[in-house]
Amino acid sequence: EAGVAQSPRYKIIEKRQSVAFWCNPISGHATLYWYQQILGQGPKLLIQFQNNGVVDDSQLPKDRFSAERLKGVDSTLKIQPAKLEDSAVYLCASSLSTGVPYEQYFGPGTRLTVT
Amino acid sequence: GIQVEQSPPDLILQEGANSTLRCNFSDSVNNLQWFHQNPWGQLINLFYIPSGTKQNGRLSATTVATERYSLLYISSSQTTDSGVYFCAVPQTGGFKTIFGAGTRLFVKA
Numbered sequence: 001e002a003g004v005a006q007s008p009r010y011k012i013i014e015k016r017q018s019v020a021f022w023c024n025p026i027s028g029h030a031t032l033y034w035y036q037q038i039l040g041q042g043p044k045l046l047i048q049f050q051n052n053g054v055v056d057d058s059q060l061p062k063d064r065f066s067a068e069r070l071k072g073v074d075s076t077l078k079i080q081p082a083k084l085e086d087s088a089v090y091l092c093a094s095s096l097s098t099g100v101p102y103e104q105y106f107g108p109g110t111r112l113t114v115t
Numbered sequence: 116g117i118q119v120e121q122s123p124p125d126l127i128l129q130e131g132a133n134s135t136l137r138c139n140f141s142d143s144v145n146n147l148q149w150f151h152q153n154p155w156g157q158l159i160n161l162f163y164i165p166s167g168t169k170q171n172g173r174l175s176a177t178t179v180a181t182e183r184y185s186l187l188y189i190s191s192s193q194t195t196d197s198g199v200y201f202c203a204v205p206q207t208g209g210f211k212t213i214f215g216a217g218t219r220l221f222v223k224a
Contacts, residue, residue, distance in 0.1 A: 042214030056211045106158035
C-alpha cells in the first residue's frame with residue numbers, strides 16, 4: 001500500500017513570495033491533515049479535511065495561508081505572501097475517518113526555508 | 116484545551132540500555148498515538164493505544180487512561196532508535212490532534 005505522498009520535499013523562497021505544497025493521501029482515506037512543525041517543536045495542526053469539507057482550521061493563519069481539497073482526494077496548501085516565521089516543515093497526514101478510532105499516517109514532509 | 120507533557124525532554128543512552136518515556140495528558144482521551152520522528156524528519160507510527168498494553172518487538176506501550184498517562188518502553192536500544200518520540204491525543208471535545216513537545220533520544224554506539 002502506497003503511503004502519503006508530498007511534493008516538493010524542499011523549497012527555498014524569499015519573503016513575500018508565494019509557495020504551494022501538494023499532498024496525496026493514502027487511497028481510501030477520507031480525512032486529510034496539514035501540520036506545521038517548527039524546529040524543536042511538535043507538529044501543530046493547521047487544517048483538517050473530511051472528504052472535501054473543512055473540519056478544523058482554527059490555527060490556520062487565513063490572511064496568508066489557504067488550503068483546498070476539491071475532489072476529496074489530494075490537497076494543496078498555499079502561503080501568500082510568505083514570512084520569515086513560516087520557515088518550517090509542512091507535514092501532510094491522512095486517516096480512514098475523523099471518527100474514533102482514527103490512526104494518522106504521515107508523509108515525508110516539505111521543508112520550507114524563507115529568506 | 117488539553118495539555119500534553121512528555122518526559123524526559125532529552126535522553127542519552129548507551130546502546131543496549133533500556134528506557135521509559137512518559138506522556139501525561141490533562142483530560143480524558145479516547146485515543147493516543149506514539150510516533151518516532153527519525154533524523155530525516157519522517158514521522159513513523161509506533162502504537163495506536165487508547166488503553167491497555169501493546170508490544171511490537173523491542174518496543175511496548177501502556178496507556179492508563181483513568182490516570183491520564185502513557186508509557187513507551189524501549190528495550191535493548193539501538194542507534195537506529197535515535198530521534199524524537201512524540202505522543203499525540205485528540206483535543207477535548209473535538210477532533211484536532213495535539214502533540215506533545217517530544218522526547219529527544221540519542222543512542223550511542
